[in-house]
Amino acid sequence: MSYELFVGLRYLRAKRKQVFVSIITFISIAGIFLGVAALIIVLAVMNGFETDLRNKILGINSHIVLMEYSGTMKNQERVLKEIEQIPGVVAAAPFIYSQALLKSGNSASGVVLRGLATDSTSRVIDLGKMQQGRLDDLARDRRPASGIDKDLMDLPGLIVGKELAKNLGITLFETASIVSPMGISTPMGMMPRMKKFLVVGIFDSGFYEYDSTLAYISLKDCQEFLNMGDHVTGVEVRVDDIYKADAIGKAIEKKLGFPYWARNWMEMNKNLFSALRLEKRVMFIILSLIVLVAAFNIITALIMV
Numbered sequence: 001m002s003y004e005l006f007v008g009l010r011y012l013r014a015k016r017k018q019v020f021v022s023i024i025t026f027i028s029i030a031g032i033f034l035g036v037a038a039l040i041i042v043l044a045v046m047n048g049f050e051t052d053l054r055n056k057i058l059g060i061n062s063h064i065v066l067m068e069y070s071g072t073m074k075n076q077e078r079v080l081k082e083i084e085q086i087p088g089v090v091a092a093a094p095f096i097y098s099q100a101l102l103k104s105g106n107s108a109s110g111v112v113l114r115g116l117a118t119d120s121t122s123r124v125i126d127l128g129k130m131q132q133g134r135l136d137d138l139a140r141d142r143r144p145a146s147g148i149d150k151d152l153m154d155l156p157g158l159i160v161g162k163e164l165a166k167n168l169g170i171t172l173f174e175t176a177s178i179v180s181p182m183g184i185s186t187p188m189g190m191m192p193r194m195k196k197f198l199v200v201g202i203f204d205s206g207f208y209e210y211d212s213t214l215a216y217i218s219l220k221d222c223q224e225f226l227n228m229g230d231h232v233t234g235v236e237v238r239v240d241d242i243y244k245a246d247a248i249g250k251a252i253e254k255k256l257g258f259p260y261w262a263r264n265w266m267e268m269n270k271n272l273f274s275a276l277r278l279e280k281r282v283m284f285i286i287l288s289l290i291v292l293v294a295a296f297n298i299i300t301a302l303i304m305v
Helices: 003-012 016-060 076-084 162-168 219-225 242-256 270-304
Strands: 064-068 089-104 107-116 129-133 157-161 175-186 189-204 214-218 234-239 260-264
Touching (some): 016 270, 076 089, 089 162, 089 219, 107 162, 107 175, 157 162, 157 175
Parallel strands (some): 107 214
Antiparallel strands (some): 064 260, 089 234, 129 189, 157 214, 175 189
């Protein structure tokens, strides 16, 4: 028997007259056990929460967003080809980002309007769980033959979040109007642009902010509605390693040059993840003090005995 094991067993299995020594030793060991267990459990929960939050954010949003300093992007097809040649890039898709007013009956709500390329967007972002409908239904020629009124079949498609649909009382295959702040000139002055859309899908991203504010339409319909011609807001990029998004974004900027600029997911959510990182560090310090106090209990017991 080694000397260390002999001393340890001596304190754990004391004689009958020295039972109090064993009790103090077991209490000290239990303190260390609980302190370390609390530290491991809390850090594991914090890491799991951060991972789940990151996955939900990166589901709706792309890893990198590429835009032009001048505003809208004109040569998106050439840009897409050059981006896809950069190592680390998995897929890229054009998008349009704007703000509008969604109106259904007597209810209205401000929304973030996003135009999606239906053939390539699914490889870049994930809208979440589709409660009703499909993303492909945004295209008129891909809609199901049954379930939609024939008079509404030719309307442009619209996908909304479940909270937005609940607030406005929207259901699948009903119509809703989108009002754009970019008005049109009429003899009566500037009038807001309004167009009727067919709700072809309701999604659930798991984030209330997204589910209550986002509305998706096809890229072509969005260009027509906002009178953008063949221009887009920018290009969304998906990479194979999210932690290399910063380096890949810089590589894209270097290859394309001015006036293109890229933002990665870490920059777009910097404040949120910085707060989570700070909270995790503080919790580590607090729980380490618990372990330290338990260690002092053992030291005190050894000195007293």
